[in-house]
Amino acid sequence: MKKYWEILERYKISLAISPFLILIAVLSETVQPLFMARIIDDGVIQRDLLVVSEVGLHMVLISLAGLLFSVANIYISSKTSIGFGTDLRTALFDKIQQLTFNDIDRFNSASLITRLTSDITRIQHIVLMSMRILLRAPMMLVMTVFFVVRINTGLAMILLVSIPVLSISVYLILRKGFPLFLKVQQQLDRLNGVVRENLINIRVVKSFVREGFEAGKFAKSSDDLRDLVIKASNTVVTMFPVMQLVMNLSLMAILWFGGNKVVGNEIKVGELISFVNYLTQVLMSLMMLSVIIMAFVRASASSERIVEVLNAKPSLVDPPAGLAGSHRIREGRVAFRNVSFRYEGGEEDVLQDVTFEVNQGETIAVVGATGSAKSSMVQLIPRLYDVTKGEVSIDNINVKDYHSDELHCKIGMVLQKNELFTGTIADNLRWGKQGATQPEIEAAARAAEAHDFILSFPEGYDTMLGRGGVNVSGGQKQRLCIARALLGKPKILILDDSTSAVDTETELRIRRNLNALLADTTVFIITQRVHTMQSADRVIVLEDGRVEAVGKPDELIRTSEVYKEIYYSQQITLQ
Numbered sequence: 001m002k003k004y005w006e007i008l009e010r011y012k013i014s015l016a017i018s019p020f021l022i023l024i025a026v027l028s029e030t031v032q033p034l035f036m037a038r039i040i041d042d043g044v045i046q047r048d049l050l051v052v053s054e055v056g057l058h059m060v061l062i063s064l065a066g067l068l069f070s071v072a073n074i075y076i077s078s079k080t081s082i083g084f085g086t087d088l089r090t091a092l093f094d095k096i097q098q099l100t101f102n103d104i105d106r107f108n109s110a111s112l113i114t115r116l117t118s119d120i121t122r123i124q125h126i127v128l129m130s131m132r133i134l135l136r137a138p139m140m141l142v143m144t145v146f147f148v149v150r151i152n153t154g155l156a157m158i159l160l161v162s163i164p165v166l167s168i169s170v171y172l173i174l175r176k177g178f179p180l181f182l183k184v185q186q187q188l189d190r191l192n193g194v195v196r197e198n199l200i201n202i203r204v205v206k207s208f209v210r211e212g213f214e215a216g217k218f219a220k221s222s223d224d225l226r227d228l229v230i231k232a233s234n235t236v237v238t239m240f241p242v243m244q245l246v247m248n249l250s251l252m253a254i255l256w257f258g259g260n261k262v263v264g265n266e267i268k269v270g271e272l273i274s275f276v277n278y279l280t281q282v283l284m285s286l287m288m289l290s291v292i293i294m295a296f297v298r299a300s301a302s303s304e305r306i307v308e309v310l311n312a313k314p315s316l317v318d319p320p321a322g323l324a325g326s327h328r329i330r331e332g333r334v335a336f337r338n339v340s341f342r343y344e345g346g347e348e349d350v351l352q353d354v355t356f357e358v359n360q361g362e363t364i365a366v367v368g369a370t371g372s373a374k375s376s377m378v379q380l381i382p383r384l385y386d387v388t389k390g391e392v393s394i395d396n397i398n399v400k401d402y403h404s405d406e407l408h409c410k411i412g413m414v415l416q417k418n419e420l421f422t423g424t425i426a427d428n429l430r431w432g433k434q435g436a437t438q439p440e441i442e443a444a445a446r447a448a449e450a451h452d453f454i455l456s457f458p459e460g461y462d463t464m465l466g467r468g469g470v471n472v473s474g475g476q477k478q479r480l481c482i483a484r485a486l487l488g489k490p491k492i493l494i495l496d497d498s499t500s501a502v503d504t505e506t507e508l509r510i511r512r513n514l515n516a517l518l519a520d521t522t523v524f525i526i527t528q529r530v531h532t533m534q535s536a537d538r539v540i541v542l543e544d545g546r547v548e549a550v551g552k553p554d555e556l557i558r559t560s561e562v563y564k565e566i567y568y569s570q571q572i573t574l575q
């Protein structure tokens with residue numbers, strides 16, 4: 001909530017002016033029935049046209065003035081609410097950028113998208129409504145009650161009954177509606193999740209002819225949402241007939257008692273008519289109030305979800321500034337000491353008691369069956385995740401003591417599931433190093449064996465890539481990602497199965513280029529290919545999250561069961 005106030009503070013002038021504008025607008029509206037009473041009692045009944053036109057002119061002027069103030073308020077409240085929504089969205093987006101893989105897994109990215117879009121829009125809407133109606137309704141209520149009591153205290157007693165009856169029934173209905181609205185919001189999340197997954201994997205869906213199944217999944221989610229919305233709306237719409245009933249009963253009471261008073265000459269006809277007008281205003285303002293309370297209830301669900309993200313403490317924190325500034329990665333020696341790791345919410349450790357040391361400039365192949373936690377292990381080095389137990393260190397300093405910028409700067413990583421972004425090829429490569437020059441970019445692309453195919457595109461380095469790099473082949477995408485990682489001249493380079501879609505010939509050339517370009521860089525290569533393993537300085541063999549063996553490739557053929565199996569199985573397929 002602190003963040004809300006911080007943002008609202010930027011708009012304090014508008015927020016302070018708005019109540020005055022509303023007050024004047026409300027005043028000009030609530031005096032109207034008084035003038036009307038005069039027109040009827042002193043003008044129409046006395047047949048005095050002068051009074052009619054004089055008072056009528058006043059009425060017109062006053063309502064024009066009121067209108068002017070209303071419009072001014074609408075203008076500043078629209079401006080404020082849009083500004084507030086934009087600022088809040090920016091704050092939320094910035095926060096999401098600080099979150100780690102772990103946090104994003106926890107929130108789930110579909111839900112984050114809903115929070116950034118429809119939840120924020122709802123809050124923005126609430127700010128707008130609050131500035132226009134929230135104050136207006138109570139002001140209106142107070143003023144009309146004041147005028148009504150002045151006209152006739154006896155008649156005003158009727159309001160003493162109808163206002164509480166209305167308030168209580170609205171309260172009861174809203175209390176029932178609140179949990180339903182929360183559920184609606186959660187279901188909307190689920191629906192967004194289904195849509196998002198479908199769109200990201202649309203190629204897979206089509207190639208497996210699963211459109212029917214996916215459509216069914218969507219329909220189910222969509223139907224659930226519909227049912228919930230109907231249920232929630234049903235609860236709330238009962239409110240309107242209740243209000244209508246109370247209003248009509250009050251009107252009848254006023255006409256009955258008021259009629260008697262007119263006959264007994266206690267009040268005048270015009271006064272009775274203005275009384276009826278006031279009654280309508282009172283009930284209208286109550287109705288407005290209930291609508292806005294309802295909107296608040298819905299928005300509070302949205303708000304909770306936004307605040308949850310805003311308040312989330314990123315699970316990785318940078319060390320205190322003084323310490324962080326002083327550590328630099330100079331050599332790139334990596335050591336794991338008794339490292340265990342478990343994903344948040346996971347049942348068991350995916351890595352258990354992993355220990356090894358890697359020297360500067362070594363090339364280490366990481367091998368093991370699928371699911372043996374190879375990717376999980378290397379992600380601990382740049383702190384994409386934090387260890388659960390033990391310690392990962394670089395140059396004898398715990399990775400937690402480095403500033404995250406230093407880690408990301410000096411460690412080049414090509415993830416197994418890599419993504420490119422919308423933009424030109426050159427823009428994408430520049431992610432690896434901001435402000436890289438064209439020769440630098442080309443050198444990195446050459447090393448990744450990407451230069452030639454990039455030039456084969458008519459627009460070369462200025463070729464636009466679609467979202468996620470849809471218009472390049474799998475192998476081309478992998479090479480662009482390698483070039484991107486090379487551009488920063490990292491001290492440690494991690495390639496997670498990054499050449500799986502590249503032919504062996506090209507892969508060999510990439511490896512040679514790497515050796516020439518980054519002689520001092522420590523390289524981790526996760527691979528399934530025997531000749532890549534064989535050409536590494538050393539190999540770490542993982543089995544079910546444990547280190548089965550570490551050593552030179554030729555030794556491992558003799559000493560490691562797992563390595564032997566991989567080695568010979570590929571020898572057979574090669575023959």
Ligand SMILES: Nc1ncnc2c1ncn2[C@@H]1O[C@H](COP(=O)(O)OP(=O)(O)OP(=O)(O)O)[C@@H](O)[C@H]1O
Pocket residue numbers: 105343344346350368369370371372373374375376377416
């Ligand atoms: N984000 C995640 N959340 C929870 N569990 C995960 C996550 N990522 C991986 N796992 C689990 O961790 C284990 C190890 O997965 P990991 O991706 O590290 O294996 P891998 O050796 O890289 O496999 P592959 O060769 O298929 O890439 C698996 O059992 C997997 O289910």
Ligand SMILES: [Mg+2]
Pocket residue numbers: 374375376416496
């Ligand atoms: Mg993997």
